[in-house]
Each structure stands twice: as C-alpha cells, then as structure tokens.
Amino acid sequence: MSGMNVHPELQLSAYLDEALSPAEHAAVSAHLDGCAVCRRHVEDLRATSRLIAALPTLVPTRSLVPHLERAPVWLRPVRLLGAMGSGLFVFLFLASAVINSGSNLGGGATTAERLAEKGQFGAAVNALASDAAAQKAAAPSPVPAAAPAAAGQAPQPSFRTVASGAPSAVSRDAAATAAVTSTNATASRPFGPPPVVFLGLAALFAIAAIVAHRRLRRG
Amino acid sequence: MDEIDRARRGDAGAFDSLARTHERALYSHVARILGPGPDAEDVVQDALVSAWRSLSSFEGTSFKAWLFRIARNRAIDVIRAQKRRGELPLDPPDDPDEPGWAEPAAGGPELSDVAAGAEAFAAVEAALVLVPVEQRDALLLRDVEGFTYEEIASITVAEIGTVKSRIHRARITVRNELVRRGWKGSAG
Numbered sequence: 001m002s003g004m005n006v007h008p009e010l011q012l013s014a015y016l017d018e019a020l021s022p023a024e025h026a027a028v029s030a031h032l033d034g035c036a037v038c039r040r041h042v043e044d045l046r047a048t049s050r051l052i053a054a055l056p057t058l059v060p061t062r063s064l065v066p067h068l069e070r071a072p073v074w075l076r077p078v079r080l081l082g083a084m085g086s087g088l089f090v091f092l093f094l095a096s097a098v099i100n101s102g103s104n105l106g107g108g109a110t111t112a113e114r115l116a117e118k119g120q121f122g123a124a125v126n127a128l129a130s131d132a133a134a135q136k137a138a139a140p141s142p143v144p145a146a147a148p149a150a151a152g153q154a155p156q157p158s159f160r161t162v163a164s165g166a167p168s169a170v171s172r173d174a175a176a177t178a179a180v181t182s183t184n185a186t187a188s189r190p191f192g193p194p195p196v197v198f199l200g201l202a203a204l205f206a207i208a209a210i211v212a213h214r215r216l217r218r219g
Numbered sequence: 220m221d222e223i224d225r226a227r228r229g230d231a232g233a234f235d236s237l238a239r240t241h242e243r244a245l246y247s248h249v250a251r252i253l254g255p256g257p258d259a260e261d262v263v264q265d266a267l268v269s270a271w272r273s274l275s276s277f278e279g280t281s282f283k284a285w286l287f288r289i290a291r292n293r294a295i296d297v298i299r300a301q302k303r304r305g306e307l308p309l310d311p312p313d314d315p316d317e318p319g320w321a322e323p324a325a326g327g328p329e330l331s332d333v334a335a336g337a338e339a340f341a342a343v344e345a346a347l348v349l350v351p352v353e354q355r356d357a358l359l360l361r362d363v364e365g366f367t368y369e370e371i372a373s374i375t376v377a378e379i380g381t382v383k384s385r386i387h388r389a390r391i392t393v394r395n396e397l398v399r400r401g402w403k404g405s406a407g
C-alpha cells in the first residue's frame with residue numbers, strides 16, 4: 001500500500017467518476033497501485049456503474065408533453081375590464097334598484113304625492129295649488145304681452161275649480177288623484193333602464209373576466 | 220436563436236420540441252424513484268407544465284439539469300407525502316460508517332463479465348429499489364444521465380460531499396445485492 005495509509009473507500013466512486021481534485025486523484029491512484037483490495041473494489045464499482053448506465057430507458061404509456069399555447073396578450077386587459085365592468089354594473093344595478101324602490105315606497109318627490117299616498121287628498125290638492133302658485137311666482141312670465149289682458153286678475157292655480165269653489169269631497173279626491181297620477185307619470189320616472197339590464201350586463205362582464213382568467217391560468 | 224431562447228420568448232413550439240427531447244429521460248428517472256406508472260407520468264407532466272410557466276426564471280446553463288431539478292423535486296415531494304401518510308417506510312438515517320462490501324460466493328460470474336441482458340437489468344432494477352431514495356436519485360443522475368457531481372449537487376440542492384457519499388453508498392448497495400444474487404466480485 002502506498003500513498004495512503006488507510007483505504008480511501010469513500011473516494012473510490014468519485015475517483016472512478018473523475019470528481020476528485022488533482023491532488024486527491026493522484027493520492028488515490030498511488031494507493032491503488034499498491035492495494036489489490038481497493039483495485040478490486042474499484043473494478044466492482046465500475047462494473048456496477050456500467051450495468052446501471054446500460055439500463056433501458058423506461059417508456060411512459062402516454063405522451064407527457066403538455067399541450068401548450070401561450071395566452072394572447074390581450075387577455076389580461078380583457079380580464080381587468082371584465083372585472084371592473086362587472087363591479088360597475090353591479091353598483092348601477094343596486095343604485096337603480098334603491099332609487100326606483102325609494103320612489104315607489106312613500107318616497108314621493110312632492111308634498112302632494114306624499115299626502116296623497118297617506119289618503120289626505122284634500123291637503124294634497126291644497127299643496128298642489130300652493131306648489132303651482134309658488135312655481136308660477138318664481139318663474140318669469142313666459143308671455144309678458146299677455147299680462148295686460150289678464151290685468152286685474154289674480155293668478156289662478158291650475159285647479160281653479162277645486163280651489164275657488166266648494167266642490168264635494170268626492171270630486172276633490174278625484175281631482176287630487178288625477179293630479180298626483182299625472183305628476184307621478186313625469187316626476188318619478190324610473191332611473192335609467194330597468195335594474196335587470198344592469199344585472200345582465202354585470203353577469204356578462206363577469207363571465208368575460210372569468211373566461212379570460214381561466215384561459216390565462218391555463219396558458 | 221436556439222430553442223431555449225425561443226421557448227423563453229413564449230414560443231410554445233420550441234418548448235414542445237425541448238420537452239419531447241427530455242420527456243423519456245425525465246420519466247425514466249422519476250419512474251425509478253416513484254415506481255413506473257401513472258404517478259410518475261403525472262409528476263413528469265406537471266413538471267413540464269411548471270417548467271413552461273417558469274421558463275422566464277431559467278438562467279442556468281443546463282436546461283436538462285433545470286428540468287431534472289423540477290421533476291425530481293416533485294417526485295421527492297410525492298415520496299415524502301407517501302411517507303407521511305404511512306404508505307412508504309421511512310428511509311434509515313444515513314450511516315456515517317463506511318458501507319460494507321458483501322463477500323461474493325465462489326462459482327458465479329464476475330460482475331465485470333455480466334452481459335447487459337434482460338436478466339442483468341432485472342437484477343439491477345431490483346437492487347436499485349433497495350437503495351434509499353436520495354442515494355438512488357444521485358446515483359441515477361450520475362450513471363444514467365451522466366450529470367457531473369456539481370450538477371447533481373445543484374439539482375438535488377446538496378453539498379458536493381453529500382453527493383459523493385450518496386453515489387458511493389448507492390453503488391455499493393447495488394453491487395452487494397448483485398453479489399448476493401450470485402455474481403462474484405472482480406478478481407482484481
């Protein structure tokens with residue numbers, strides 16, 4: 001035995017694989033020159049290594065290469081816009097639903113509407129008359145030239161019959177209902193398109209965002 | 220521009236070609252860690268998908284080593300999960316002592332004379348199963364795939380000294396099993 005006093009057992013495979021530093025390699029070589037046991041071990045390791053290297057390649061039962069396609073670049077903005085659009089339309093849906101339900105459930109825009117809804121038709125008529133008078137006084141006269149013709153006449157409310165006479169309770173109620181109905185037809189029109197339209201748009205945008213997201217994750 | 224560069228720039232066809240080049244070697248390695256079958260196939264396929272998704276992070280010099288690192292890490296994760304669930308026995312702790320050499324019986328063929336035939340391959344495959352997973356992994360990366368010790372250290376995230384030890388112990392385990400099956404050691 002030369003070069004090393006002990007068998008360099010743990011270095012034999014690295015020696016075989018030429019994975020030792022030059023100094024280590026030289027030391028093991030020197031040892032092997034004088035050690036038949038280590039030479040036999042190296043030959044066994046070499047033979048074992050060759051057998052392992054010669055093993056046939058195992059073959060899978062199917063192709064393992066995934067079907068790959070990088071997602072188009074425009075999918076990211078589509079996903080973002082889809083998510084934002086969906087959120088926006090959900091908000092619009094909720095807002096329009098609240099506004100419309102508010103005007104239908106005692107949230108009348110005028111004093112007359114609110115009184116009529118409570119069944120106080122007489123007071124509603126009076127409120128309507130005073131509203132109309134106030135509007136007329138506040139607004140500039142649309143036909144100034146007609147003023148002389150109406151001189152001496154106090155401005156009359158639209159519901160002259162009701163306001164100046166002494167009609168029966170039934171006719172007063174009918175007039176109040178008609179007035180309120182006509183006011184409702186204009187003043188409390190629904191806010192924008194029906195809420196369900198916003199809900200549908202929100203769903204469409206959400207679907208677009210989800211599809212884009214799934215496609216991006218797959219790619 | 221080579222295939223790796225084209226794949227890194229998003230060319231799915233280039234990556235497909237690279238994956239086909241290494242598909243069988245990856246499967247063969249993973250199958251010898253996990254055992255052949257659907258689990259090994261799934262691990263390799265998942266590894267290839269993962270490689271495609273993280274291709275931009277590849278900055279090494281060996282694409283093959285990078286692929287093997289991803290695949291073997293997934294295979295080792297599967298092994299660890301199986302051990303946690305008790306489906307596989309735990310590996311014995313690394314023995315700090317030098318591995319022993321089994322004494323060959325007289326009369327058998329010498330290892331160096333064993334022809335690389337079906338019988339020898341079956342014996343080697345059976346012997347490999349006896350090798351602890353981490354050692355088997357290192358040995359196969361060296362002897363079958365031809366990686367250097369430095370590359371194996373990088374793939375397995377281990378020190379060079381650990382790699383040397385694992386390869387050596389694994390070879391002796393396989394050699395001893397072959398000797399127990401009747402082959403003689405070399406005459407020397």
